[in-house]
Amino acid sequence: MKARIKFRKYGALRFIGHLDVMRFFQKLMRRADIPIAFTGGYSPHMIMSFASPLGIGLTSDGEYLDIELTAPVDSQEAVKRMNEECVEGIEVLSIRQIQDEKKMTGMTILAAADYLVSVKRGTLPENWKERFSDFMEQKEIRVIKQTKRSEREVDIRPLIYRWEIRGESVLLRLAAGSAENLKPDLVMETFLSESTVPEESVSFAYHRLEMYADMGEAGKRNLVSLESLGQEMTV
Template structure:
């Protein structure tokens, strides 16, 4: 029986890496007496796979881990046991039975992810400042700049891959976005076919905003772009992953559903 665990990661544990999260769940499974299946051979290990490893320093409300069970266990009981066996910083939210086919693993079907992007306090415009922008702060009109940036038909950037560097258009990989208070909600492509990290979107925006500012002041855009990229970058924001999705649409029509919704409660 295959099952999918949804969990959140927050607080101090946002600074542990993917391998540490895997070891954490291995210990939790043992302590909680979850009937998880093991591989065969001379060095058996728990059968588990994550939909998409979370970067160090990111919090999340929607992480997914697929496991294989040797026997059924009630979803609510499993969640209770795992949370009692765990520590603050990782909270199991649900456990659901999923389809047995290999092609239905979270890693395989992942198609999109939601993020909440928040500027850090130190880069926000200073209240009451006469300066519209500076090399180490966002412009007072940064939201309008971002709206114009997202309104472009194309957002071309050089993207580094494992083997080479190629120009890509980010705009088709951004499915939705909106301002939520002082933060940006964004839904982007995720998975093996297409994958867009939110920090690349913000890096590209900051370079674009730097050039716009430079043109307004009649300075060299390249010089301004360099100054902005050195002091402001994707790390000037905090990123929180909110949810992950599969695409059940047909004939080119996108229909995103949460990975959690593809499973059912075990009673």
């Protein structure tokens, strides 16, 4: 059976990269006695996949990994056990049973993510909220996207599903996953350059809030959190 773990990453742990977070969870599974399944062969490894790696420096309230269990666990009790074996900087929020089909893993169905962007250092111009609204109300936001092999111009506006100014912060709902993926720093850097704010005058803290799957039909988007696709387990 498959289960989905949701966790928070905060504080000093924002400096731990994705591969090391993976290693952390592999060791956590053993410390917390989670009955996780292994692949076969001479060097068996845990069956575990993360929905989307979080870059170094970012924090999150909504990270996900899917694991394969060899035996059912009690959700509440397993969360407690895992948190007892955690460190400051990682907190397990839930573990829920999910469908067994391969096409339902978090990595495959991931469609969008919410980010909260706030100023970490420096200041924005006083009228930044207006400027940001103007920036977002454009029909197109063309940027040069650099990949390893080439660079091409793309319109990122359709990949911004939702935006909102929340107090002194900005909420962004952006396309995520293997088909389309937009990083929040690209949005903010483009905003700075288009509104002629010198890039070095301000830096942002990026906080991922949630990740979503698209359960809509006939081209109509219906985003639901990855967590909501699972069910609490009781033993």
